[in-house]
Amino acid sequence: MKLGFKLATAAFAVAALSSTAALAEPGAWSDEPVRIVVTFPPGGTSDLVARLLAQHLDTDFGQKAVVDNRPGAAGTVAADYVAQQAADGTTLILSNNAPFTIAPTRFANLPYDPLAGFTHVAYIGASAPGLFVQPSSGITSLQEYVAFVKETPMTYGSSGVGSISHILGEAVDAALQVESIHVPYQGSAPAIQDFRAGALDSFYDMVVQNSDMIEDNEAIALAIASPERNPQLPDVPTFKEQGYDVVIENWVGLSGPASMEPDTRAKIHETVMAVFASADVQTKLTDLGITHVAMSSENYEALVADLIGVWAPLIEAAGIKE
Amino acid sequence: MQPEPHAKPPKKQPPGGMEWGGAIGGLFLFALSIVFMVGGWQLGLGVPTRLGVGAFPFLTGAVLSVLSIFICIAERKGDGLSEVPDWVALVAIAAALAVFAASVERVGLVPGVWATVIVASLPDRSLSFPGKAVLGVAVALGCWGVFVKLLNLPFKSFVGIF
Amino acid sequence: METLANFGGGLLVVLEPQNLMYCFIGVFLGTFIGVLPGIGSMAAIAMILPITFYLDPTPALVMIAGVFYGAEYGGSTSSILLNVPGTPAASITAIEGHQMAKKGRAGVALFSTATASFGGGIIGMIVIAFLSPSLAQLALSFAPADYFAVILLGLIAASAVSNGGALKGIAMVITGLMLGTIGIDLTTGVTRFTMGVPELRDGVHIVIVAMGLFGVGEVIASIRGARSGTAAQTVDYNNFYPTRDEWKSLFAPILRGGAIGSIVGALPGTGQTIAAALAYAVEKKVSPLRDKFGTGVLPGVAVPEAANNSATQTAFIPTLTLGVPGSPPMAIVIGALMIYGITPGPRLLTEQPDMFWGLVASFLVGNIMLLILNVPLIGIWVRLLRIPYKYMYPTIIVLICMGVYSLNNNVFDIWLTLIIGVAGYVMRLFRFEPAPLLLGFVLGPMMEEQLRRTMLLSRGDPMIFLQRPISATLLMLTVLIILFALVSSLRARRRNRAAISSTN
Numbered sequence: 008m009k010l011g012f013k014l015a016t017a018a019f020a021v022a023a024l025s026s027t028a029a030l031a032e033p034g035a036w037s038d039e040p041v042r043i044v045v046t047f048p049p050g051g052t053s054d055l056v057a058r059l060l061a062q063h064l065d066t067d068f069g070q071k072a073v074v075d076n077r078p079g080a081a082g083t084v085a086a087d088y089v090a091q092q093a094a095d096g097t098t099l100i101l102s103n104n105a106p107f108t109i110a111p112t113r114f115a116n117l118p119y120d121p122l123a124g125f126t127h128v129a130y131i132g133a134s135a136p137g138l139f140v141q142p143s144s145g146i147t148s149l150q151e152y153v154a155f156v157k158e159t160p161m162t163y164g165s166s167g168v169g170s171i172s173h174i175l176g177e178a179v180d181a182a183l184q185v186e187s188i189h190v191p192y193q194g195s196a197p198a199i200q201d202f203r204a205g206a207l208d209s210f211y212d213m214v215v216q217n218s219d220m221i222e223d224n225e226a227i228a229l230a231i232a233s234p235e236r237n238p239q240l241p242d243v244p245t246f247k248e249q250g251y252d253v254v255i256e257n258w259v260g261l262s263g264p265a266s267m268e269p270d271t272r273a274k275i276h277e278t279v280m281a282v283f284a285s286a287d288v289q290t291k292l293t294d295l296g297i298t299h300v301a302m303s304s305e306n307y308e309a310l311v312a313d314l315i316g317v318w319a320p321l322i323e324a325a326g327i328k329e
Numbered sequence: 330m331q332p333e334p335h336a337k338p339p340k341k342q343p344p345g346g347m348e349w350g351g352a353i354g355g356l357f358l359f360a361l362s363i364v365f366m367v368g369g370w371q372l373g374l375g376v377p378t379r380l381g382v383g384a385f386p387f388l389t390g391a392v393l394s395v396l397s398i399f400i401c402i403a404e405r406k407g408d409g410l411s412e413v414p415d416w417v418a419l420v421a422i423a424a425a426l427a428v429f430a431a432s433v434e435r436v437g438l439v440p441g442v443w444a445t446v447i448v449a450s451l452p453d454r455s456l457s458f459p460g461k462a463v464l465g466v467a468v469a470l471g472c473w474g475v476f477v478k479l480l481n482l483p484f485k486s487f488v489g490i491f
Numbered sequence: 492m493e494t495l496a497n498f499g500g501g502l503l504v505v506l507e508p509q510n511l512m513y514c515f516i517g518v519f520l521g522t523f524i525g526v527l528p529g530i531g532s533m534a535a536i537a538m539i540l541p542i543t544f545y546l547d548p549t550p551a552l553v554m555i556a557g558v559f560y561g562a563e564y565g566g567s568t569s570s571i572l573l574n575v576p577g578t579p580a581a582s583i584t585a586i587e588g589h590q591m592a593k594k595g596r597a598g599v600a601l602f603s604t605a606t607a608s609f610g611g612g613i614i615g616m617i618v619i620a621f622l623s624p625s626l627a628q629l630a631l632s633f634a635p636a637d638y639f640a641v642i643l644l645g646l647i648a649a650s651a652v653s654n655g656g657a658l659k660g661i662a663m664v665i666t667g668l669m670l671g672t673i674g675i676d677l678t679t680g681v682t683r684f685t686m687g688v689p690e691l692r693d694g695v696h697i698v699i700v701a702m703g704l705f706g707v708g709e710v711i712a713s714i715r716g717a718r719s720g721t722a723a724q725t726v727d728y729n730n731f732y733p734t735r736d737e738w739k740s741l742f743a744p745i746l747r748g749g750a751i752g753s754i755v756g757a758l759p760g761t762g763q764t765i766a767a768a769l770a771y772a773v774e775k776k777v778s779p780l781r782d783k784f785g786t787g788v789l790p791g792v793a794v795p796e797a798a799n800n801s802a803t804q805t806a807f808i809p810t811l812t813l814g815v816p817g818s819p820p821m822a823i824v825i826g827a828l829m830i831y832g833i834t835p836g837p838r839l840l841t842e843q844p845d846m847f848w849g850l851v852a853s854f855l856v857g858n859i860m861l862l863i864l865n866v867p868l869i870g871i872w873v874r875l876l877r878i879p880y881k882y883m884y885p886t887i888i889v890l891i892c893m894g895v896y897s898l899n900n901n902v903f904d905i906w907l908t909l910i911i912g913v914a915g916y917v918m919r920l921f922r923f924e925p926a927p928l929l930l931g932f933v934l935g936p937m938m939e940e941q942l943r944r945t946m947l948l949s950r951g952d953p954m955i956f957l958q959r960p961i962s963a964t965l966l967m968l969t970v971l972i973i974l975f976a977l978v979s980s981l982r983a984r985r986r987n988r989a990a991i992s993s994t995n
Contacts, residue, residue: 036502049537050930062544076537155801162948168680190947191549191678193940196822200759200815206634219836294832327680354921358662366671379951382681385939389669396662402657410920418714419916422707422888423909424805429892430905442889449885452714456881468886475527476893 036274037096039167040071041263044089044100046082049074051194052213052295056131057290062117062145062228063282070278081169083104087276090119094126094264096271100174104171108314113169122312126267129279130307132260132292132299135233136175138163139226144208148228149249153183162188164198166208169327172198172211174253174318175232177325178209182251202226206242213257215239215296232256239293242287255321258306258314259297275306289314351404358397367389417452425449438477442469494620501848505856510550514853517554518860521561525568528575528706528887528894532880534561540827549846553853555824559611560803560854563763564861566794567604568872571597573887575706579697580763580802582705582929583652583771583795592789596875598793599733601869605862606738607745607793608800612858615751615756615801619851620810626757626805628814633758635948639941640766640965642934645765647969648772649930654785657980660927667931668938677936688878689905699895699908700932704925706891707912710884712919737789744774744790748797756802759809762818763799768930770798781972789995804854811835811847840902859895 032205041064054076061072066208077085082105092098102107107121119125124271140161146152155161165172168191180187192198199217201207203225218240220226228243231257236245246253261279265271282288283299292299303309322328365386375381427447432441446465450456456464504510517539524535535558543551544978550921561867571588584604591600620625631642646664653660673684674694734743748770772818776786784791807824809815814835816822825835833843840847875883895904915925949955957963 034688049540049826049968051822055829056828058540058544073541077623077899079690082690167677168675188947188950190944191680192944193677196815197759200809200813201634201944201948204632204634204812206636219834219838223837234691291832294827297524306629331718351921354918354923356919358666361666362669365672365684366883367644369672372681372683377947377953380943382679382683385935386669386672386683389665389672389678389935393662393669396665400658401995405971407878408797411922412715412920414710414713414920415711415715418711419913421714422711423913425885425888426707426892426905426909427910429889429896430902430909433892433896441639442892445889445892446885455883464882464885468628468889471886472893 011316023301035070035278037070039097040073040094041096042073042075042098044075044077044085044098046078046085046103046105046108047076048078049076051157052102052134052257052297053103053218053259054293055295056297057138059295060101060282062260063285064151064278067282067285068278081113083110083114083119083211086117086121086125090264091263092264094266094267096263096275099128099261099263099275101124102260104257104314104318107262107311108318109169109171109174109322111315111325112319115328121315122308124236125262126263126265126272127262127308128262128267128272128304129261129276130300130310131259131261131279131283132211132297132300133233133256134215134217134296135231135237135256136172136211137177137231138179138209138211138229139186139202139217139220140209140229141205142207142224143200143242144227146229147227149183149244149246149251152229153185156183156185156187160187161186161208164190164192164202164207166195166198166212167193169192169322169325171221171255171257173327174321174325176211178253178255178321179246179251181324182246182253184188191293213296214243215293237298258310260311272304275296291307352401355397355399355401355404358396358400362390362393362397364390376423421452422449424451436478439473440468444471497844497848498852500845501850501852502855503544504549504849505553505852510553510849510853511856513546513550513554514557514857514957517557517559517861518561518857519557519864521558521563522568522861522865524558525565525577526560526567526955527565528702528890532559532578535559535562536820536823536907540823543827548828548833548843549849551831552824552850553825553857553924554844555803555827556850556853557857557860558947559820559856560608560800561819561861563799564604564608564796567608571600571604571792572876573706574709575887575891576615576701578763579701580795581765582926583764583767583799584792585705586645586652586654586771586785586793586926587787587789590785591789591792592787592876595789597735597786598869598873598884599789600787601872602733602739602795602866603741603981604796605869606741607748607796608929609645609858609862609931610741610745611749611752611797611800611805612861614746615753615804616851616854616858618757618801619806619854620786621806623812626754626808627667627837629814630758630809633961635941635944636959637961637965638758638947639745640956640962640969641755641897642765642938642941644932644939644965644969644972645657646934647972648765648769650932651772651775651976652930653769653924653927656984657976659923663923663925663927664895664931667928667933668935671932671935672939674936677940678947685925688903690899690901690907692935695907695932696904697912697929697933699904700911701910701929702891702895703908704915704929706887707885708915708919708925710844710887711912713880720754724874733789734952738790740780741793744778744794747773747777748794749801752798752801753805755798756805757808759806759813761816762806764930764933766798767800767972770794790813800858807850811839811850812837812891824931850913864943871983895907935971957982 033288043059043061044056048051057074064070064072077088086106089098089100111121115286140146146155163176165176195212198210204209214228214231221228230246231243232246232253234254280301289299347450369383369387373383375383413458415426428448429445432444433472443465446468447461450461521535536555566581567584569575569577569587571592572579574585576582576585576587588600650661650664675682675692737956751770752766771794774790775781780788806821809819810824816825828835892905895908898904
């Protein structure tokens with residue numbers, strides 16, 4: 008009885024799920040399905056980028072790919088796992104700041120080496136965070152903000168201790184020489200909710216993803232931490248142009264275990280770049296707030312190394328080093 | 330009709346023996362609460378207006394320690410244990426879980442589940458060993474079908490063979 | 492009336508063959524996965540996410556929603572039959588449901604939960620249809636202080652859930668609170684009680700606690716019967732369907748559960764678990780059968796099901812209209828929408844009316860499908876019970892292991908389940924109930940987070956709790972409830988003493 012029921016269910020579900028069945032088919036660089044490990048639970052930005060990539064690898068290049076979420080310990084669980092896999096291009100990680108540029112400084116005993124332990128293959132893009140304040144505060148520029156906060160410290164919400172928004176908040180405080188009260192949340196959504204409820208004075212989050220709030224005048228974006236103004240929000244000035252050297256971006260890329268064959272690495276790089284070269288995919292990326300930049304594997308690797316050094320003083324200044 | 334003089338009902342033997350069994354439970358809780366109180370204290374209590382990291386563990390531990398003392402007192406002549414402890418079952422199930430944990434990544438899902446089923450069904454004397462082995466195979470294949478094929482969960486079916 | 496017109500439009504959308512099909516697939520998959528212990532709606536939704544990429548937003552959303560409340564319903568099946576909650580909220584259903592199953596009334600229990608879920612779902616749907624904007628506004632005006640007050644109320648309710656005596660119930664809730672502090676402290680990033688174990692950094696996963704306390708403990712306790720070769724649980728076929736009176740007795744609890752669930756579910760973060768607990772606690776106070784709670788009473792099984800099904804649906808309100816996910820599966824929904832370029836927010840109602848109303852109407856269709864799907868299955872489930880337990884229980888253990896392992900693909904979780912399972916059995920021996928502990932474990936960290944956040948935001952001023960109208964009202968309500976409970980228990984004791992002394 009039980010077996011019969013199981014078989015019936017199996018037949019039905021296989022029909023429904025046949026698109027995700029793991030069959031061996033010739034793919035762009037691997038005959039086996041490729042696993043893209045994600046450092047956060049499903050639904051986050053890096054998860055969505057991974058799924059977008061996986062979908063297009065399959066439909067456009069016949070390379071089967073599945074997303075494997077391994078959240079935990081600020082991204083280090085996933086990174087540690089991938090570092091130990093075979094370097095044949097079948098296991099990759101959707102790299103981002105958390106395991107590669109923040110964790111090395113933040114945690115004293117990292118089980119993996121962010122540079123030597125991985126082959127950094129392809130850079131995907133970045134989104135930039137910024138500072139938002141309440142429209143009711145009447146503050147419309149960074150100068151006014153500085154003047155206000157010097158009198159009365161503001162509370163600011165971040166998406167968690169050690170998150171990019173937290174580090175940016177501390178970096179901005181240091182650059183502006185003010186002191187704000189950090190209120191951490193689990194992710195940016197609850198922070199934005201408290202902001203909307205009027206309980207939070209300000210918050211830091213990716214700017215483009217909140218453009219709806221800016222348009223509806225529910226939040227005022229005072230500055231963005233990208234090197235240049237974002238074309239989608241040309242009215243938001245950068246910290247840099249206002250004289251504060253605060254450039255912090257949330258980047259995503261694709262990496263694999265160490266010592267990958269140069270041919271495999273090149274093939275993966277080529278395929279991924281092709282996926283993100285399409286206008287359709289780029290639109291979806293910008294909807295997620297990410298701007299794609301084509302970059303060579305070597306430059307990507309150099310970028311990661313560089314960023315570790317850039318983030319280190321910020322992390323120490325934020326006081327989250329363990 | 331004359332009301333019967335108030336007589337104490339005959340003392341029930343608690344099904345699990347150990348009339349004061351409930352008090353041991355209270356002691357366990359007390360010990361646990363002390364652990365958290367000490368840990369919380371070490372983490373720092375902070376001030377009421379800016380609660381420290383250890384405040385919550387300490388406070389909950391403190392309340393629990395008081396409650397557990399009350400429980401000890403109340404349970405001294407209480408209902409005792411709910412049943413006679415089945416140590417064999419406890420060990421068997423614990424061992425089954427341990428077997429699963431140790432084997433599922435080393436030998437794969439199918440052999441691991443098979444072993445787990447056998448260990449779990451050890452206390453069952455009404456099933457012969459071959460019967461247990463067959464049950465193990467059935468469950469293992471069922472799990473493989475449902476979890477690996479259908480749901481595409483990342484399990485390794487056989488390690489070292491496939 | 493505009494709402495009815497909108498709803499009609501939504502119904503037309505949902506009745507399109509494609510949407511109907513995906514609604515069915517979602518509901519079917521959800522139920523099936525919900526029955527498997529440990530693998531809840533989160534895993535189910537993550538599993539179907541790849542398929543949704545090939546679909547338009549409306550069928551995708553309808554399917555995801557179907558998985559969500561289907562899983563919630565499926566979770567109650569394993570709760571009743573095996574005392575292994577398929578989802579945390581189902582652990583409340585397990586309290587009465589499993590007792591009923593033990594008495595051979597599993598069929599009645601399953602019918603009741605099917606009906607209650609359906610009723611709760613309809614109530615939730617009506618609430619969404621008519622009250623979305625107001626509930627969204629309400630959720631928007633909730634500040635941390637208000638959340639703290641709600642959760643505190645939920646905790647008091649959790650203490651009331653215990654059937655074994657208030658003292659032990661409160662102790663269990665406090666223990667749950669205490670154990671919930673294991674892991675990273677959200678406010679400061681400091682690790683607490685992890686004893687250097689990296690896997691404990693994110694705390695103990697609630698599924699592990701639920702599986703260990705309920706599932707493993709239950710299996711250990713039940714083996715004795717299997718060992719001696721006694722047959723499986725008896726099924727009283729005469730009592731298969733609820734009697735007429737029993738059907739009638741379901742009506743009020745469903746209404747109460749559905750109402751509580753819809754409101755609590757609309758508050759982001761509070762979720763179905765609080766809804767089920769609160770509904771059960773209220774029912775215990777209000778039901779004519781209140782003295783029999785704990786032995787397997789119909790209202791006790793119906794009310795949490797109605798509550799958590801309606802909460803499951805109203806959880807979409809903050810998700811869609813505010814972009815604030817009420818729970819991790821909702822975060823996936825938001826993510827999926829964003830891939831379509833649809834940003835959840837106040838604009839969604841106006842910009843995507845077809846999708847929103849199609850979703851609302853799909854709740855009606857989906858719940859009907861669930862009913863049609865599951866009622867015949869009840870016979871199969873009940874027959875499952877007749878499989879000798881000696882075959883079932885190793886399977887259950889394996890299913891628990893699979894469910895737990897699928898969380899993080901980490902065997903450490905299995906070891907943890909082992910320890911908690913042993914503790915669960917020992918607790919059972921000492922007559923400590925697991926349900927209040929689970930609730931405390933879920934609610935504790937939330938409460939602490941909101942408390943400390945309130946203090947941070949108010950710059951250390953505790954008066955904020957009384958200054959905000961919502962929190963002040965809720966806190967006063969909580970104090971009143973505690974006082975009332977104290978007074979009534981004192982009176983009961985005095986009455987008992989008087990009764991005893993009067994017979995002397």
